[in-house]
Amino acid sequence: MTWSRESLERAEAILQRYPEKRSAVMALLYVAMKEDGYLSDAGMAIVADLTGLTAAQVQSVATFYVMYKTEPKGRYLISVCTSISCFLMGSDELLHAIEDEAGIPAGEADDTIGVEHAECVGACGGAPACLINYELVEGLTPDKGRELVSWLRKALPDVINADEVQALFGGRTSFDWAIKEENGAVGPYPAFPVLGTAAENTSALEPGRG
Amino acid sequence: MSEQVTITLDGVECLVDPGQMLIAAAEQAGTHIPRFCWHPRLKEVGMCRQCFVEVEGPRGVMMVPSCTQPVADGMVVHTKTPAVKKAQEGILEFLLINHPLDCPICDKGGECPLQDQTLSHGPGESRFVEEKRHYVKPIPVSDLVLLDRERCILCARCVRFADEISGDPLIEFADRGNETQVTTFPDQPFSSYFSGNTVQICPVGALTATAYRFRARPWDLREAASVNPGTTAGDSVTIQASRDELIRVLGVDNDATNHGWLDDRSRFGFQWVTSPDRLRRPLVRGADGTFHAASWGEAVATVAEQLRGVIDDHGPGAVAAIGGARGTNEDAYTLARFMRSVIGSPHLDARLDDALGSRFLATLAGRGRIGDLEKARTILLWGPDLKEEHPTLYLRVRRAAQELGATLIVVHPRATGLDDRATHRFTYVPGSGWDTLSALMAGEGEFAAARAALGEGPVVTIVDQTGLVEDPLLAEAVAAFTRDLPGAGVLPLARRANTYGALDMGVAPDLLPGRVPTSGAAIEAWGDADLSEGLDTRGILEAAVAGRVKALLLVGADPLRDVPDADLARRAVEGADFVVAIDCFLTDSSSVADVILPAAGFGEKEGTVTNLEGRVQKVNALVPPPGQARADWSILDDISTRLGRPMGLQSALAISREISAVAPAYRGVTWFLLDWKERDGVVVPTDSGEQPLQYVPVAPADPTPTKSPRGATFALHLSRTLYDDAVLTRQAPALAGLAGGGFAGLNPADVKRIRADQAVTVEGHRLPVIVDPSLAPGTIHVPFNQPGGPLFAAGAVVRVEAVEAEALDA
Amino acid sequence: MTELRVLTARMVEHPTDSHTLERYLATGGYEGARASLTRTRDDLVGLVKESGLIGRGGAGFSAGMKWSFMAPARPSYLVVNGDESEPGTFKDRQLLERDPHQLIDGMIIAAVANEAHHAFVYIRGEYPKPARRLQQAVVEAYTAGYLGPGIFGSDYDLELTVHLGAGAYICGEETALLNSLEGRRGEPRLKPPYFPAAKGLYMLPTIVNNVETISNLPHILTRGVDWFKGLAHGEDTGTFMTSISGHVNKPGNYELPHGLTWRELIFDVAGGIRGGNTLKAWIPGGASAPWFVPDRHLDLEITKNVTDANGSMLGSGAVIVMDDTTDMVAAAERLVRFYAEESCGQCTPCREGTTWLDMILRRILDGAGRAEDKDLLLDVSDNISVGLAWPPRQTTICPLGPSAVSPIMGLVEYFPDEIAAHLATSPLSGAGGAR
Numbered sequence A: 001m002t003w004s005r006e007s008l009e010r011a012e013a014i015l016q017r018y019p020e021k022r023s024a025v026m027a028l029l030y031v032a033m034k035e036d037g038y039l040s041d042a043g044m045a046i047v048a049d050l051t052g053l054t055a056a057q058v059q060s061v062a063t064f065y066v067m068y069k070t071e072p073k074g075r076y077l078i079s080v081c082t083s084i085s086c087f088l089m090g091s092d093e094l095l096h097a098i099e100d101e102a103g104i105p106a107g108e109a110d111d112t113i114g115v116e117h118a119e120c121v122g123a124c125g126g127a128p129a130c131l132i133n134y135e136l137v138e139g140l141t142p143d144k145g146r147e148l149v150s151w152l153r154k155a156l157p158d159v160i161n162a163d164e165v166q167a168l169f170g171g172r173t174s175f176d177w178a179i180k181e182e183n184g185a186v187g188p189y190p191a192f193p194v195l196g197t198a199a200e201n202t203s204a205l206e207p208g209r210g
Numbered sequence B: 001m002s003e004q005v006t007i008t009l010d011g012v013e014c015l016v017d018p019g020q021m022l023i024a025a026a027e028q029a030g031t032h033i034p035r036f037c038w039h040p041r042l043k044e045v046g047m048c049r050q051c052f053v054e055v056e057g058p059r060g061v062m063m064v065p066s067c068t069q070p071v072a073d074g075m076v077v078h079t080k081t082p083a084v085k086k087a088q089e090g091i092l093e094f095l096l097i098n099h100p101l102d103c104p105i106c107d108k109g110g111e112c113p114l115q116d117q118t119l120s121h122g123p124g125e126s127r128f129v130e131e132k133r134h135y136v137k138p139i140p141v142s143d144l145v146l147l148d149r150e151r152c153i154l155c156a157r158c159v160r161f162a163d164e165i166s167g168d169p170l171i172e173f174a175d176r177g178n179e180t181q182v183t184t185f186p187d188q189p190f191s192s193y194f195s196g197n198t199v200q201i202c203p204v205g206a207l208t209a210t211a212y213r214f215r216a217r218p219w220d221l222r223e224a225a226s227v228n229p230g231t232t233a234g235d236s237v238t239i240q241a242s243r244d245e246l247i248r249v250l251g252v253d254n255d256a257t258n259h260g261w262l263d264d265r266s267r268f269g270f271q272w273v274t275s276p277d278r279l280r281r282p283l284v285r286g287a288d289g290t291f292h293a294a295s296w297g298e299a300v301a302t303v304a305e306q307l308r309g310v311i312d313d314h315g316p317g318a319v320a321a322i323g324g325a326r327g328t329n330e331d332a333y334t335l336a337r338f339m340r341s342v343i344g345s346p347h348l349d350a351r352l353d354d355a356l357g358s359r360f361l362a363t364l365a366g367r368g369r370i371g372d373l374e375k376a377r378t379i380l381l382w383g384p385d386l387k388e389e390h391p392t393l394y395l396r397v398r399r400a401a402q403e404l405g406a407t408l409i410v411v412h413p414r415a416t417g418l419d420d421r422a423t424h425r426f427t428y429v430p431g432s433g434w435d436t437l438s439a440l441m442a443g444e445g446e447f448a449a450a451r452a453a454l455g456e457g458p459v460v461t462i463v464d465q466t467g468l469v470e471d472p473l474l475a476e477a478v479a480a481f482t483r484d485l486p487g488a489g490v491l492p493l494a495r496r497a498n499t500y501g502a503l504d505m506g507v508a509p510d511l512l513p514g515r516v517p518t519s520g521a522a523i524e525a526w527g528d529a530d531l532s533e534g535l536d537t538r539g540i541l542e543a544a545v546a547g548r549v550k551a552l553l554l555v556g557a558d559p560l561r562d563v564p565d566a567d568l569a570r571r572a573v574e575g576a577d578f579v580v581a582i583d584c585f586l587t588d589s590s591s592v593a594d595v596i597l598p599a600a601g602f603g604e605k606e607g608t609v610t611n612l613e614g615r616v617q618k619v620n621a622l623v624p625p626p627g628q629a630r631a632d633w634s635i636l637d638d639i640s641t642r643l644g645r646p647m648g649l650q651s652a653l654a655i656s657r658e659i660s661a662v663a664p665a666y667r668g669v670t671w672f673l674l675d676w677k678e679r680d681g682v683v684v685p686t687d688s689g690e691q692p693l694q695y696v697p698v699a700p701a702d703p704t705p706t707k708s709p710r711g712a713t714f715a716l717h718l719s720r721t722l723y724d725d726a727v728l729t730r731q732a733p734a735l736a737g738l739a740g741g742g743f744a745g746l747n748p749a750d751v752k753r754i755r756a757d758q759a760v761t762v763e764g765h766r767l768p769v770i771v772d773p774s775l776a777p778g779t780i781h782v783p784f785n786q787p788g789g790p791l792f793a794a795g796a797v798v799r800v801e802a803v804e805a806e807a808l809d810a
Numbered sequence C: 001m002t003e004l005r006v007l008t009a010r011m012v013e014h015p016t017d018s019h020t021l022e023r024y025l026a027t028g029g030y031e032g033a034r035a036s037l038t039r040t041r042d043d044l045v046g047l048v049k050e051s052g053l054i055g056r057g058g059a060g061f062s063a064g065m066k067w068s069f070m071a072p073a074r075p076s077y078l079v080v081n082g083d084e085s086e087p088g089t090f091k092d093r094q095l096l097e098r099d100p101h102q103l104i105d106g107m108i109i110a111a112v113a114n115e116a117h118h119a120f121v122y123i124r125g126e127y128p129k130p131a132r133r134l135q136q137a138v139v140e141a142y143t144a145g146y147l148g149p150g151i152f153g154s155d156y157d158l159e160l161t162v163h164l165g166a167g168a169y170i171c172g173e174e175t176a177l178l179n180s181l182e183g184r185r186g187e188p189r190l191k192p193p194y195f196p197a198a199k200g201l202y203m204l205p206t207i208v209n210n211v212e213t214i215s216n217l218p219h220i221l222t223r224g225v226d227w228f229k230g231l232a233h234g235e236d237t238g239t240f241m242t243s244i245s246g247h248v249n250k251p252g253n254y255e256l257p258h259g260l261t262w263r264e265l266i267f268d269v270a271g272g273i274r275g276g277n278t279l280k281a282w283i284p285g286g287a288s289a290p291w292f293v294p295d296r297h298l299d300l301e302i303t304k305n306v307t308d309a310n311g312s313m314l315g316s317g318a319v320i321v322m323d324d325t326t327d328m329v330a331a332a333e334r335l336v337r338f339y340a341e342e343s344c345g346q347c348t349p350c351r352e353g354t355t356w357l358d359m360i361l362r363r364i365l366d367g368a369g370r371a372e373d374k375d376l377l378l379d380v381s382d383n384i385s386v387g388l389a390w391p392p393r394q395t396t397i398c399p400l401g402p403s404a405v406s407p408i409m410g411l412v413e414y415f416p417d418e419i420a421a422h423l424a425t426s427p428l429s430g431a432g433g434a435r
């Protein structure tokens, strides 16, 4: 069991960014998720090798953080914020609508979609909000939530781009989203170029699609 | 220790040591503050929050966890106020809401701090009406330890032990918050040599030892203080018995030695004591060549008669003794007196041809102490892999390097357990250690930094042969070099727990009791005796093969399994006219003897033992020996009577008095002292004693030239492992099966060169190959005495050949 | 009510390119960083101390003072806290996304002042977009020679690493953050002895400051301490960024002058309560702050001292507004649940206590409450936060545990009738059981 050459090179570069190897664990765990689509035992073992830790130590770190998923969560992980501000603005109804439309109770996933409740995602001014593969959509309604699910199922976008999904399904935002961006997420882990997990969305801002 | 400080504890002024946490200071002053996570040998984490006290400060009274509050002069502390009580009860209630109520079936029941706390301070009825956390229970985390996560209170003692102390962080927390749990990685068990410690320090019954589960209840146990018979470090232990059966060994915190820790072999190895295979009656080989059970009278008469015959026909020098390193000092002293005065032979040795010089081991000038490691700036370890052979000393060295910042230099033919903490590591092909030593001394090339570190004292050197067949003079040369370094202390290592005691008692060809050189003044108590220099174990075996030694006395020794040159041992023992073995088991060696005399073992006899520093400690009897087994000294005393030269020894206590009279280094060391005043033992000689011999090691002028291996000839690195096929390990059910098995380790280049992908023969014995890049090319590493592994004529160089693929299939 | 734009000026004036180096330079960017290179550590620390800049991450500690405490050991590190996870808070996200160079500029100043040659920004994992924006700006700054070896042609080297978290609120707590940055579980460390300025990242002296705190520095350097103090109202200098959410008409981030009242903030700045509803309560400083209610607190000034004196805090600057349609037991449960889910789990009272509190609230909401539940809530709270005092006298290692007590206190103190109403529906409460 090993990683692709690209990921190993990526890992090498990530290790260079920190004064001590162990500090790279978190970033490497994301690389591991990108390799397998989720965080597998094999992935943790490789991270352990790369950082000189035991696999038990890596597992201990990984399971502390909720974004490292040790089980597959589908291609699109929908994290609905249900913390106080979103709760006040109807997040529970939004979550139920999404669960219902997807046919997936929070915490579970099929091959395509995973649904979960999340704690505050920092979008309280645009409540209720959710993340799709950690790309934000603000100002949702239960109906828009349903549309979002069916769009994901039908369009199967390669890249989740926040501007695009916000344009399609979002409403009020926490602040002005005037700066446009092409980058987006390719799986249920954050899209960050340093990790090699971001991709340009070629269909960005083509609302007609799907 | 700097000046003590004064604190006011619940209204009483107390003097306590500075630099400790309040919880420890209170303990010193006699006040026990409840705690779960705090442990004196682990870093404080303040996690359980059970240890709250109130401290008066400039900003009023503050409630603080006493385990993270450093003590300061003038501190006013309250440990029993209503506020403290409320906080402690609150925490206890929190800990109990998810703790099962299964005390009646829990191993910890009766010795559980959580149970005790609850009974004395706990809330009556639980206010928690919800479901408790549930986990599958219990799960094995290793071969020896089980984990019940429902009972776990998440104090992190086990996790911290593995990380901070034993350096194998394989048991860790997973998940977080209310779901936090202790776990291991799938398929990577907590296979630490030290896993049993976590069972001992777990404050609840979450971690249990498979060897002890459901065996006894604490209130049924009797206990006694003793010393670990599994290492030479003199680790303090408590032994516990239920209904006259030894049932558990616990580490005891001795500042000078083990800090409370034990390796698993030491902790669980005691099980051999209760083995059904223990010898219970003397066995005498009859005319038909088979053993029959005999009375002591018959057995002792047979032995005396045979020995008398050998002495009459060939002189006393035809009798020799091997062993004595597994018993007490009292046993060893008796053996020395028996051999030199009753028999009149100087041929006796407690070492089994796998050790440094006896004078070097017992009387080295500038010998260090284990405690020196606490202050060491630099530690040079040129010897065996401590993790395998001296596990509790390994923990002390690890601590020095990892926690106390000492520079650690490891020189060994391959990777060792301490490499992750070593600042400098050097490997060499066995046989070429001389070159490595000269390069280190000169600080050449890659040795420059290490040489510079050796200039920074205090320097502690730990020396021994790195493998069983290495020239022992190399270790002496290392010591000769390092003893002149700044603040130097040298710890020479040996195998088998009481080797140092036995040498001190004169079970050596060149030493008399009390570190006196042979040919010293006559020993009055002994009457006529041969006080000249005799043969060591190798000499004895060779003499037996040559027919000069006719009678062999084996005292708790199994040369066929212990002597590196197993071939020589076999020829010697089988070739001797008469062999008598004093032993606990039928071993490879004792089973070819003519008479076997059943010996009392660990926990079955009282006496003293001496550790690698020369520290003398007391061991106690807790259980009776099985059947008719007896202490070595009393067996030897009987034989002496039968031989017409009675030693007249009455008891181990009486022998101990004779030792302090006869042995200058042991003068003033009494059982009374050790039982009542010096529970940590005393390093001899004390102020009342003296050490007539001070051995100063010198480097040999022209060491044996290095034979560089080539072709099919390899330099052998023959090493001991913690678990092997030794009888005492085999007889402990918890440990049986943990030995790794025989193999041949080779550098990858050699594997390619001789095309030995799977198996090789070493001196004709087949072994599976393990690729070991830490070995230098030209080295072959074979672990000694493994199940299924061969015992062969191990020499410095061996012939190695690849096994052909077809032969493998066969 | 007018806003006072300092940190947010550029993004408002240049909404589509405020994140670029080009725009940043065109609007006076990196002058502060350049200036810092010509000054001594003492000088810079003194300047920031004098400015009265206080930390905007929640604890409200003087930035200059913190810097002055830094132990002499080297290397030292600078770590910017961009974990922003306190419910209600989203100001750092805007600063990161829309003016990343302002932060880098400030980081250079803080690094130089604290002799750090490696700086980190710890951004919560759920903020990939802010992290991308910042990373893009970091790349620009490296390319321009503002980061890396010999910044701005000086002999000062500075590396900057953007680090992504992975979903753990507790990593906002500075020592948990450092553990996380070391590749460990994000468990807070004991203070004492592990104050970051003494024993921080890799046990070396480390300055941890919030994104907003650091973003102020370029302005203090270029416009001067007097200007910054000139913005003050009483002891609070500079501006005040607040995130308003909940039942207001105009939620969002606002950068404001100090000294407004809550009435002005909620009704003028944030446009009042939605749908003409009535204000019931608000949380003045992020989810962990004790609640305020209109009849007692509406006309108080929004300053650190006044808020502290009235038993709450300005914390992270987040204001969560609840109108009269809100079920306060449900709101409290949602807040307590957050702390129970985000507890790191190392200390007993937080791990067990917050979960237990949530279980009690949930059973009250589910119509299975018991008569003794109100007292039980208070007593369990008391075992987490002794005497239920403010600021809390915690039995925990860090303030997260006691944060779960704030909503309980608000609920019991201001809305006991709502608890009673829920209990009345429970057959277990002895209140008759409506079902």
Ligand SMILES: Cc1cc2nc3c(=O)[nH]c(=O)nc-3n(C[C@H](O)[C@H](O)[C@H](O)COP(=O)(O)O)c2cc1C
Residues within 6 Å of the ligand: C054, C055, C056, C057, C058, C059, C060, C061, C063, C081, C082, C083, C084, C085, C086, C169, C170, C171, C172, C173, C174, C175, C208, C209, C210, C211, C213, C214, C398, C399, C400
């Ligand atoms: C539970 C907890 C969560 C915190 N979360 C954050 C956070 O998300 N962002 C932040 O800047 N500070 C947070 N803090 C405060 C930090 O510990 C620290 O005080 C701050 O980062 C220092 O920066 P400042 O002085 O610039 O405010 C939190 C503190 C606690 C106790």
Ligand code: SF4
Residues within 6 Å of the ligand: C170, C187, C188, C342, C343, C344, C345, C346, C347, C348, C350, C351, C396, C397, C398, C399, C400, C401, C402
């Ligand atoms: S209070 Fe909670 S979050 Fe803070 S250290 Fe304790 S368990 Fe962790």
Ligand code: FES
Residues within 6 Å of the ligand: B034, B035, B036, B037, B038, B045, B046, B047, B048, B049, B050, B051, B052, B065, B066, B067, B068
């Ligand atoms: S013993 Fe002090 S917190 Fe656990």
